[in-house]
Amino acid sequence: MKYIDMENWERKEHYHFFKDFDYPHFNICANVDITELRKYVKERDISFFIAFLYVSVRAANSVKELKYRIRGDRVVEHEKVHPSFTLMTSKNVFRFCPTDYHEDFQTFFKETSEKMKENKDAVSLEDEPGRDDLLFISSIPWVSFTSITHPINLRAVDSIPRISWGKFFEEHEKLKLPLSLQAHHALVDGAHVGEFFIRVQEILDNPQKYLEGHIRIM
Numbered sequence: 600m601k602y603i604d605m606e607n608w609e610r611k612e613h614y615h616f617f618k619d620f621d622y623p624h625f626n627i628c629a630n631v632d633i634t635e636l637r638k639y640v641k642e643r644d645i646s647f648f649i650a651f652l653y654v655s656v657r658a659a660n661s662v663k664e665l666k667y668r669i670r671g672d673r674v675v676e677h678e679k680v681h682p683s684f685t686l687m688t689s690k691n692v693f694r695f696c697p698t699d700y701h702e703d704f705q706t707f708f709k710e711t712s713e714k715m716k717e718n719k720d721a722v723s724l725e726d727e728p729g730r731d732d733l734l735f736i737s738s739i740p741w742v743s744f745t746s747i748t749h750p751i752n753l754r755a756v757d758s759i760p761r762i763s764w765g766k767f768f769e770e771h772e773k774l775k776l777p778l779s780l781q782a783h784h785a786l787v788d789g790a791h792v793g794e795f796f797i798r799v800q801e802i803l804d805n806p807q808k809y810l811e812g813h814i815r816i817m
Contacts, residue, residue, distance in 0.1 A: 600732070603667070603674040610786070617785040618669065621753060626761075626781040627792045628746050631800055633767055634774045639806035648738060649711050650810060655762050655778070656682050656700050657809070658798040659734055664791040665782065668731040669758040674786065677732040684736040686718055694723045697733065704810045736762045743768045747779045758783040 605611060617623045636654065640647050659665045659680060666677045679700060686696040698714045701707040735749075743766045751757050761781040767774050778799065780792050802809045 600675050600677050603676060605673065608674075613788070614674065614785045617783075618756075620784070622751065623784050624749075624751055624757075624781050625784050625789075626746070626748060626779055627789065627796075628744070628777055628779040629796055630770075630775040631778050631796065631803060632773050633776045633803055636803045636806045637767070637774050639810065645708070645810075646712070649708055649715075650704075650806075651738075651764065651776075652682060652684060652711065652736065653704055653707050653810070654799060654802045655736065655764070656680075656734060657702065658795050658802060659760065659762065660700065660702075661798050662791055662794050664787045665734075665760050665795065666732075667758070667786040669756045669783065669785065670731070675731075680732050680734050682736045683733045685738070686715055688718070688722055689720050690722055692722055694718060694721065695725070697727070731759060733759055734762055735759055739763060739765045742766055744777050744779075747781075749781050758786055760787070 605614075608614070633651070636650060637647065639645075640650050663676060666680050668675050668677065681697065681700045683695050683697040685693040687693050696714055696718050698711045699707075701710070739747075747763055747765075749761045749763070760783075761779075763779045763781075765777040767776040769775070778796070780795055782792065
């Protein structure tokens with residue numbers, strides 16, 4: 600983690616312009632092509648959820664602006680950001696489930712699978728206090744949504760991006776999935792969100808290249 604040199608930062612004017620907005624977040628939702636990833640995970644009996652979680656987090660980590668966070672009057676850039684995702688528990692309500700991001704898919708898959716098993720019977724809406732090297736992630740597999748909004752605490756600065764995806768559907772013999780990214784406009788512009796979506800599609804189109812290792816869920 601490092602602090603941004605605010606005086607020489609190319610986003611200085613944009614940061615000061617947007618940071619005091621009552622609602623400074625913006626959200627972009629688009630359909631991504633999951634045809635190749637879906638085929639890849641089905642052939643190997645891999646959890647699609649964990650695979651797509653990995654894809655989205657890997658893509659986010661490739662865009663430095665999605666690793667910026669506001670702390671008081673300063674901005675930090677994390678070396679790596681990690682997912683805290685919603686997990687449906689056995690009590691039929693969701694909980695937050697943080698896990699570590701690893702670029703190696705096999706390691707990520709194993710640790711995330713274990714976390715999901717450990718936490719499926721307990722309800723918790725707490726993340727580690729003061730921790731901001733996270734991405735808040737949710738899956739809504741019941742709806743192929745075209746837009747989505749997320750609750751934000753306006754009494755405090757919340758600069759953690761939100762990533763969500765919905766139910767996949769078939770279109771012109773391709774499988775598509777709605778994917779949403781919400782971010783703080785003082786730190787992130789549309790071009791950076793576009794970079795995220797381009798990176799996501801690159802990984803989705805080449806799962807053999809990026810998801811080299813896999814483990815079967817027992």
